[in-house]
Amino acid sequence: MIKGVYIHIPFCDKICTYCDFAKMVAKDDLKIEYMQALVRELEYFSDLTAKSETVYIGGGTPSSLQLDVLEAFLKELSTIVNLDKIQEFTIEANPTDITDDFLKMLRKFNVSRISMGVQSMDESLLNFLGRTHTKAEVIEAIKKIKDNKFDLNLDFLYAIPGQTEEMLLNDLDFIKKFNPNHISYYSLIIEDRTIINYWINSRKVSDFSDDLARDFADIIDRKLADFGYKKYEVSNYAKEGHESKHNLIYWNVEEYIGLGLNASSQYNYIRMKNPKSIKEYIEGTKKHALNMHEIEEYNPKLEIILLGLRKVEGFNLDDYKKRIKKDVFEVYPILKKHLDNGLLEISSGNLKLTDKGMYLANQVYLDII
Ligand code: SF4
Incomplete structure (x- = not known):
């Protein structure tokens, strides 16, 4: 939706x-x-x-x-x-x-x-x-x-x-x-x-x-x-x-439509981007609006983590499992290492960065990208 x-x-x-x-x-x-x-x-x-x-x-x-x-x-x-x-x-x-x-x-x-x-x-x-x-x-x-x-x-x-x-x-x-x-x-x-x-x-x-x-x-x-x-x-x-x-x-990786120059949309498991050139954009809307989009790679199993960890409360582990049909630690076992080294923690069912992890978030991201 x-x-x-x-x-x-x-x-x-x-x-x-x-x-x-x-x-x-x-x-x-x-x-x-x-x-x-x-x-x-x-x-x-x-x-x-x-x-x-x-x-x-x-x-x-x-x-x-x-x-x-x-x-x-x-x-x-x-x-x-x-x-x-x-x-x-x-x-x-x-x-x-x-x-x-x-x-x-x-x-x-x-x-x-x-x-x-x-x-x-x-x-x-x-x-x-x-x-x-x-x-x-x-x-x-x-x-x-x-x-x-x-x-x-x-x-x-x-x-x-x-x-x-x-x-x-x-x-x-x-x-x-x-x-x-x-x-x-x-x-x-x-x-x-x-x-x-x-x-x-x-x-x-x-x-x-x-x-x-x-x-x-x-x-x-x-x-x-x-x-x-x-x-x-x-x-x-x-x-x-x-x-x-x-x-x-x-940040919750939900569905949205972006309209206008260079805007992105994300729905039905695809991400699309509008042209960067204003001429191309204006002409594109005169034809079939969908044809002007560039389809971008969309990887929800990774993006829920990358965007979810931007939030101080992190993202919910049960929701992740429901959406991806797999446990996050099954998809990215390396995340367990960051639970052990104190960059990540689980709190109220959410996986989140610790205070230390907020500064060193790149170490977590580099391991999963
Ligand atoms: S030039 Fe860029 S930063 Fe400045 S007002 Fe325009 S969009 Fe904002």
């Missing part, structure tokens, strides 16, 4: 220096053509997506679309997915796009949650990352989102070249003060095709040390726990009852 729908809007007003996502700066004509293609793909999958429990519109920057273009798309979406029964409907937004009109329009379509890419509250780091918002704009946006009673996730980054402990502590103080109900706190991974990687390779910028990154991760875990957040996934923290239902679909 399809539990979630992901919709990718690849447009941004400006490209950040660390970004490796499927994104672009585009003219209005192309944006409109793309949104029409999305509607065609949505219609193609309408039978499968009608009863989705979650919708997540991500990017790129979905909020960078003109309001009437986004509204027209949400209207189409509401004729296909039953938005009255949806359990969680998230949209990603840039702080500078949060206006009263934007929020009012989202309310009409039962959007329940806004995920805002803040990354840091330090203006010099924001500048380095190529982000266009200021601290004052973030504060104003949070106030509006809270006044309008949306659930709020803030994305933050750590291990940014040049980031000091004082900068990190300031960001954590900011989180304490503004108290969103969900935080995604990612370590900045320098991907090959990014501007920061070019700066590092040409020695304009120094890479962040692994030891310091680990110290920062400890500080984040400790402080967020003090502020009342429960860590439930490697990079995600929530106030009680505010875990991301949509992201849990991925």
